Amino acid sequence: MATPRLEINLSKIAHNLKILKNFYGARGISISAVTKSVSGDIDIARLFIKQGIKTLADARIDNLKKMKNAGIKCQFLLLGPPMLSEVEAVVRYADISLNTEIDIIKQLAESAVRQGRLHKVVLMVELGDLREGIMPSDLNDYVSQVIKLEGIELLGIGANLACFGGIKPDHEKMEFLSEIACEIEKTFNIHLEIISGGNSANYEWFTDNTEIGRINGLRLGESIFLGVETLHRKPILDLFTDAFTLVAEVVELKIKPSLPFGKIAQNAFGQTPVFKDNGNQIRAILGIGLQDIPFDGLEPKSNISILGGASNHMVINPKRSQLRLGSLVRFNVNYAALVAAMTSPFVIKQKIFIEERGRLLRDDRSKRHLSQKA
Ligand SMILES: *Cc1c(COP(=O)(O)O)cnc(C)c1O
Numbered sequence: 001m002a003t004p005r006l007e008i009n010l011s012k013i014a015h016n017l018k019i020l021k022n023f024y025g026a027r028g029i030s031i032s033a034v035t036k037s038v039s040g041d042i043d044i045a046r047l048f049i050k051q052g053i054k055t056l057a058d059a060r061i062d063n064l065k066k067m068k069n070a071g072i073k074c075q076f077l078l079l080g081p082p083m084l085s086e087v088e089a090v091v092r093y094a095d096i097s098l099n100t101e102i103d104i105i106k107q108l109a110e111s112a113v114r115q116g117r118l119h120k121v122v123l124m125v126e127l128g129d130l131r132e133g134i135m136p137s138d139l140n141d142y143v144s145q146v147i148k149l150e151g152i153e154l155l156g157i158g159a160n161l162a163c164f165g166g167i168k169p170d171h172e173k174m175e176f177l178s179e180i181a182c183e184i185e186k187t188f189n190i191h192l193e194i195i196s197g198g199n200s201a202n203y204e205w206f207t208d209n210t211e212i213g214r215i216n217g218l219r220l221g222e223s224i225f226l227g228v229e230t231l232h233r234k235p236i237l238d239l240f241t242d243a244f245t246l247v248a249e250v251v252e253l254k255i256k257p258s259l260p261f262g263k264i265a266q267n268a269f270g271q272t273p274v275f276k277d278n279g280n281q282i283r284a285i286l287g288i289g290l291q292d293i294p295f296d297g298l299e300p301k302s303n304i305s306i307l308g309g310a311s312n313h314m315v316i317n318p319k320r321s322q323l324r325l326g327s328l329v330r331f332n333v334n335y336a337a338l339v340a341a342m343t344s345p346f347v348i349k350q351k352i353f354i355e356e357r358g359r360l361l362r363d364d365r366s367k368r369h370l371s372q373k374a
Pocket of ligand 1: 034036059079080098160198199200201219220221222223230
């Protein structure tokens, strides 16, 4: 099997989704599964549908198009405000989009009429994180215009926190969103079907509050894939945090001085590195580089340390691990590393599916808990 590769354990992803879906579903919250971090991967999308997910969400039209063209049947949701230049494609490939600009919604409406479709719109409300969102004081004006548009259905409102400004989706924010929803319904005598409260960062809010108000939807990516909430990156109980494993191969293994010799100038990335002299040292080079993955998003699964690297190589200290030429070195990935590895055409995606949730899964899970305690 060639390297570098990302091993994707579909059974673990399915397990995570099932638990999250039941957990949130028990109190009336339905999950839109977010596929952007896995580049709209078809196998993963199919797995989500098999697990009963009704809406797949992605930030890129190309990913929605790929999934739709692969014959996946569900509602497709475009995350984040559409670009003016892609309005036609948005109406064609997305059933729903999250919106914040009235001019874009008007263009979506025109395009929907032209294409003979109905496009559903969720208005995003700015709750303080300062990424996408309509200021609450402008919202009534937006609603009054949107509900008049032909070709458009106002499906609901939503919010997105903990992305740009790192603002928590807490009880206060969610209560405010609920109140806004009720107010809009009263003012315009309409029903809002979806109140989409946020993303994987909403876990703590949900566990800490029995009162969830009108919130009935979340858009989840990271917690399904990596088994963590995203305010503190704490593992969620019973979820797998190791569904993805990066595997790279030793291409050079030698004893060398730990201090570069010659006159010091810039390295490949324009930095002037500083080194400590630890005498002679075993060093290995792995065939994976910064072009494929950010090294600080990797956690080695064996006792080695990353010394640095360049576009196509990673230099490691193999310590006492018994590496040889061609040996495989495995890493856990964080969100940034996952996104990069899924996007790099040079990283092979190897899907593993263990039909029976048998020994292997349970063994892995007990190891995970042990390593957390260590
Ligand atoms: C990426 C994204 C999400 C999913 O976020 P996770 O942290 O992966 O759960 C939800 N909503 C919007 C608008 C997004 O852009």
